[in-house]
Amino acid sequence: MHPLTTLRLGALAAAMILPVHAADTQVLPTVAVKIRSAGMESDGKYDRFIVTYAPGSTPRANHTLVEQGVATAISRAHLDMRSAQSGSLASPPAARWQRKLAIGADLVRTPRKLSRDESLALMQQIASDASVVHVEPDVLLHAVADVKAPGTLPAGVATSTPDDPMYAQYQWHMHPGDGSATTVGADTAAYANKGGSDASAAWAMADGSGVVVAVLDTGITHHADLNLELAGDGYDFIDDALVSGRATDGRVPGGWDTGDWTTTDPWLSQCTDASNPPEASSWHGTHVSGTIAERSNNAVGMAGVAPGAKILPVRVLGHCGGYTSDIADAITWASGGHVDGVPDNTYPAQVISMSLGGSGVCDASDVTSTAIAGAIARGTAVVVAAGNSNDDAAGYSPASCPGAIAVASVGITGRRAFYSNFGSTVTVAAPGGGIYANDAASGSGSVNAGFVWSTLNSGTTVEDQAVYGGMAGTSQATPHVAGTVALMVGAVKDVGHAPLTPDQIRLALINSARAFPIAPDHPIGMGIVDASAAVQAAIASDTPIASxxxxxxxxxxxxxxxxxxxxxxxxxxxxxxxxxxxxxxxxxxxxxxxxxxxxxxxxxxxxxxxxxxxxxxxxxxxxxxxxxxxxxxxxxxxxxxxxxxxxxxxxxx
Structure with a gap:
């Protein structure tokens, strides 16, 4: 059962709305809210829970006491732990400790899946323990899986000018958004390009060399147009065997994408329904990685925003999605923090890119928010997708997590993409594709100008041939900003300035954003990302804010x-x-x-x-x-x- 509502245009992930602020004073409870229920579906089933105990409390250092405490909570909640399959009764009611998360929380598992009401009853009982400061279900998040353009383009394309032959033909999103008439791929109509990222103008100043960008996604595939130097140094953080597709539970070295298809069992029966139809492998992480750092000036294919940057692929999404607990550990590890049972990351990222999410407001005490705050404290900027459900991004996690740079989507005309989430939690917009002609909300068919073009794979289940293809969504807008941040970080290093803090990076992105050519129907940040202007703003960002x-x-x-x-x-x-x-x-x-x-x-x-x-x-x-x-x-x-x-x-x- 998927933990979020899904709007399908191919596969557009959706979420729910919650306002970011009221019109008057914001007064929150005087005590911490221990239970996170945001994002739980009315018909959802949950058997994994993340419990955070207070620092210095006895259970925090003793997982046997954690199991005992949850078992007591099960009893107090009057939950029958008999298995629906076997009819057996766990005596006493059992809970299995899974592991300690890097943020200090504990992951526990109940003997069977619980309904939403049962889960809330259990969490209330867990939270009644004075040593517990927070408890939430370990829900599956999903790639903000976007609309795919029909067909793919082969990897072997003859050399032409410019060096990357398909750059001029397809990648409107790397060009300046100056209104130049642009015909994309097989389209017959030209469009005034007002939505481009201006990455091409930034390349004279910076290319991201020396910067590591961690892509937390489905992993990466072999592709001649991608720098795979750090692929083996990445990590697969998916612990659950069903989600990873491996024979046993456990995490493994390497950031490779082994597929996330749901067209065959066991995933067909366990991960699909009328709202979530079976799907072939998405190769989502490969597409995102190409937008960030696809090789350039190699006479092949296309180009990335920061072609000199190195991608550190971290697999957190597999069959059926990815658990919050795995994603939180991956955020910590990618930014240079320690995760028990995993070798420390020898290539800490200056930027984390996450084109994934689920429903529910992200509060400061939540597991994902705590992990992001840790990454930011270590100096890593965290860039996330706003979401694709045409709703307020305040209802998404991690889009609403404090400190994350949330990215909305525009099309080639500079209009808000009809699917893009919006609201005051959005930092900036970026090219993600409008799908239909003139970025309209509907049409008789898609156009090539409606997509972002990057690296892909032709396999329907496991990896096959390296190809190129188009996708549209805030998943595609996000890597444009992550790549821009890599350019900014590299440029600041090149001129000998002190490294920028994540807050300085955010401010420079806002200050340098290009004004929307058409006033958005809903707020989607302070403008469209402009990579060239952002690099210049980053270099000048040592000027303090007057306050x-x-x-x-x-x-x-x-x-x-x-x-x-x-x-x-x-x-x-x-x-x-x-x-x-x-x-x-x-x-x-x-x-x-x-x-x-x-x-x-x-x-x-x-x-x-x-x-x-x-x-x-x-x-x-x-x-x-x-x-x-x-x-x-x-x-x-x-x-x-x-x-x-x-x-x-x-x-x-």
């Missing part, structure tokens, strides 16, 4: 401003802090406040994570479990104001 630095709990008094103007303040919040509060009070006039982590809110506040817009000057935003990092608060004058006090405070762990 007033707040000290924890210290009130800044006597603030004055005019209607229509704003002032920016910042507060550095350590990881593990609680009860973050931003306030304005006193004085005369009327102000509103807009709050965002990582980058400043805009003057209008339309990208804010939280806001408070009551009449007068008494405004507040409260986050009980904030993500660590730099938080910005913009105080905007609704009317002239004077004598206003501004503060930011938190409780350190």
């Amino acid at each position: 007033v630095v707040l000290s924890n709990g210290v009130m800044v008094t006597g603030q004055v401003g005019k209607a229509g103007t704003s002032a920016l303040y910042r507060l550095d919040v350590p990881a593990g802090a609680r009860n973050l509060v931003f306030r304005t009070l006193g004085g005369t006039g009327d102000v509103s406040i807009y709050v965002k982590r990582g980058v400043p809110p805009t003057e209008s506040g339309n990208n804010a994570d939280f806001q408070s817009v009551k009449p007068g000057n008494n405004e507040s935003v409260i986050q009980t479990l904030p993500a660590g990092g730099t938080w910005y608060v913009r105080v905007a004058g609704v009317k002239d104001y004077a004598g206003v006090s501004v503060s930011g405070s938190f409780t350190a762990n």
Whole structure:
């Protein structure tokens, strides 16, 4: 049973909506929310649960006590653990400890799959233990599996000018989005290219050499147009035998894609239904990897955004998807953290690209969010797909995880792709393909200009011939941004500047984004990624952001401003802090406040994570479990104001 609703246009993954902020003060509970139920389907079945115990608690260091605690919770929830197949009764009710995650949580498994209601009852009982700080089901996430263009292109293409012969013919998405008339592949109509990434203009300044990009996906296949130098150094993090396709449970070295087809049993019966029809192997990771770093100037095929970068393939998606627990460990490992039972990564990535997801809001205490926060703390930028369900990205994980760079999709005309998720959690848009002529929401058939073109494989189950093909979706938009980040990181290193932090990278992407040629019908970030401008912004990003630095709990008094103007303040919040509060009070006039982590809110506040817009000057935003990092608060004058006090405070762990 798939843990997310799926919209199929070929295979477009979908999710649910949840608003990012309300129109007034955000007041969260004063105690941690221990249970994550977001993303659980009403008819879902779950037998894997991730339990996080408090640091220093006895069960955290003793997996036998973890098993005993979950078994007690099963009993208290009055759950019958008899197997539907055997009719046998587990006595006492058993739970099997699977492993310790890198973030410190424990993965446990129940003797049978539980319904949603049973799972909630069990998690409530687990959470009643005072030593438990968080519990969530270990759900399967999926590739944001996008629409495939009809047919494929052979790998053996005669040399021509330019060096990469199919670059000029197909890769509109690497060209400048300057409105130049562009005819793609077999199309007869030309389109004004306003959605391109401008990667071609960036190559004169940087090519990503010396940068490692970890692609957490289905793995990678053999292809002459891909640099496979690190393929053997990657890792297959899929532990479950059903999902990996191996004979036994366990993780194995190498980032190779061995296929993810669901057209034969056991996957046909266990992973497919009316909403999720059987599918051939997607080779999704190979396509994404090519967009990031396909070789260039080799007289073959196409080109990637950062052709000098090295791809570190990490297999986290197989038959039926990929478990949250495996993905979280892979995020930690790819960014240079330690994972028990796996050799340490000798090529830590500066960038992680994840074109995958599932439904449900991602809170700071969630397993995926905790892993991403760890990667960011190690200096790794995390780029993720916004999702393909034409909904608010706030309802997706990891798209709504704090600190992740979420990417929406535009087509060749620069319009929001009709399927692309949107909302204030989106950082930037990038070319992902509009599928139909003029990026319309429907049509009599697809066009070549409606797709992103990259490396693929012809196999329907296992790997066969290396080919090229088109796909469309936020999965394809995401690697354009990941590749751009690789260019930025490499360029900054080349000029001898200090490495950029992930927050600086995000800000440079926002500041350099090209304005939308057509106002989007829904917000999809601050513009379309422009690789050339982003490289230049990265080189100049050592200029500090003009803002007033707040000290924890210290009130800044006597603030004055005019209607229509704003002032920016910042507060550095350590990881593990609680009860973050931003306030304005006193004085005369009327102000509103807009709050965002990582980058400043805009003057209008339309990208804010939280806001408070009551009449007068008494405004507040409260986050009980904030993500660590730099938080910005913009105080905007609704009317002239004077004598206003501004503060930011938190409780350190």
